[in-house]
Amino acid sequence: MNAIISPTTTMSRTDAEARVIHTESSAPKPMMTLRNVSKGYGSGATRNEVLKGINMNLRDGEFLAVVGFSGSGKTTLTQLLAGLIRPDSGEITMNEEVVTGPSPDRGLVFQNYSLLPWLTVRGNIALSVDRVFRHWSRAQRHEHVDKFIEMVGLTHAVHRRPHELSGGMRQRVSLARTLAMKPKVLLLDEPLSALDALTRSVMQDEILKIWEEERQTCLMITNDVDEAILVADRIVPLNPGPSANLGPAFTVELDRPRNKTELNHNERFKQLRNAVTNYLVAVRQKSRRDEAAQSTQVRIDRPNISPKDLSLSGRTQL
Ligand SMILES: Nc1ncnc2c1ncn2[C@@H]1O[C@H](COP(=O)(O)OP(=O)(O)O)[C@@H](O)[C@H]1O
Ligand SMILES: [Mg+2]
Numbered sequence: 001m002n003a004i005i006s007p008t009t010t011m012s013r014t015d016a017e018a019r020v021i022h023t024e025s026s027a028p029k030p031m032m033t034l035r036n037v038s039k040g041y042g043s044g045a046t047r048n049e050v051l052k053g054i055n056m057n058l059r060d061g062e063f064l065a066v067v068g069f070s071g072s073g074k075t076t077l078t079q080l081l082a083g084l085i086r087p088d089s090g091e092i093t094m095n096e097e098v099v100t101g102p103s104p105d106r107g108l109v110f111q112n113y114s115l116l117p118w119l120t121v122r123g124n125i126a127l128s129v130d131r132v133f134r135h136w137s138r139a140q141r142h143e144h145v146d147k148f149i150e151m152v153g154l155t156h157a158v159h160r161r162p163h164e165l166s167g168g169m170r171q172r173v174s175l176a177r178t179l180a181m182k183p184k185v186l187l188l189d190e191p192l193s194a195l196d197a198l199t200r201s202v203m204q205d206e207i208l209k210i211w212e213e214e215r216q217t218c219l220m221i222t223n224d225v226d227e228a229i230l231v232a233d234r235i236v237p238l239n240p241g242p243s244a245n246l247g248p249a250f251t252v253e254l255d256r257p258r259n260k261t262e263l264n265h266n267e268r269f270k271q272l273r274n275a276v277t278n279y280l281v282a283v284r285q286k287s288r289r290d291e292a293a294q295s296t297q298v299r300i301d302r303p304n305i306s307p308k309d310l311s312l313s314g315r316t317q318l
Helices: 015-020 074-082 121-132 138-151 167-180 197-214 225-231 267-297
Strands: 030-041 048-059 063-067 089-094 106-109 185-189 217-222 234-237
Touching: 030 074, 048 074, 048 217, 063 225, 074 106, 074 185, 074 217, 106 167, 121 138, 121 167, 138 167, 167 197, 197 225, 217 225, 225 234, 225 267, 234 267
Parallel strands: 063 217, 063 234, 106 185, 185 217
Antiparallel strands: 030 048, 030 089
């Protein structure tokens, strides 16, 4: 299994793709909603419109994967959902209430772990637990931290500091820290992209196992189509920017628990992988064509000067 998004092939949209495109009508209640959300950075000539007119529902209890190329605005989207940044226009709601800032109800796991280097595994997790569950007794909080350290298999490393951990272990701490806050919505921003392939594969199974126990509403950003199909109920592509919007949602109709080895031989898995990959490749190519067309329209005024002759005419060559 390895279909990291890479625009190498072209194919038109298939019937299979058309079949898996989800219809919103039978959808259960949304936990989070984005209505016509746009976000850009900078101003004037250097203004960068990143997301434009995003409409999306994150349904209660679902695992949604957003797939897209680097730089398309995936982190911007997760930060908007987390409430770390505000949209320029449009509205983001959670249970019908407008999101105006960060909240422990929305736990975010970053790509680059972001652990405090001077704290141990326990210290990093306890910091969040102590803040969110202030009203609990010390013993209760201690037990709670232990439970999540065990859940991610780090009981043996509880006193180690981040520099004494491998990348996979650091990401486990980061995951445990967020899960321990018991957020209603789990936002995972490419949590596995910095890991080597083997560790990534192990972590995919762990995330899936934890999610199957907890069944939290979860949005995971990824650049790996296979990973998205393995974990998600629905996959939504983020089209390439600038002014990126979302593509059609693909429903993942594969029984759980899912097993990678078995999926590799599953026809439905292969069809879906092709459909999502072909969609992404097609939108990427269209975006490149649009970019090229735009750049030929730009008129460059050349300066009205001619080069000075610097050759030493008349000088004898030795
Ligand atoms: N704080 C910021 N200030 C200015 N530009 C930013 C900022 N954050 C992201 N960008 C730009 O917005 C675009 C999308 O970035 P990002 O959301 O990180 O994409 P992705 O996560 O898909 O790689 C990129 O062109 C990036 O350079
Ligand atoms: Mg990103």
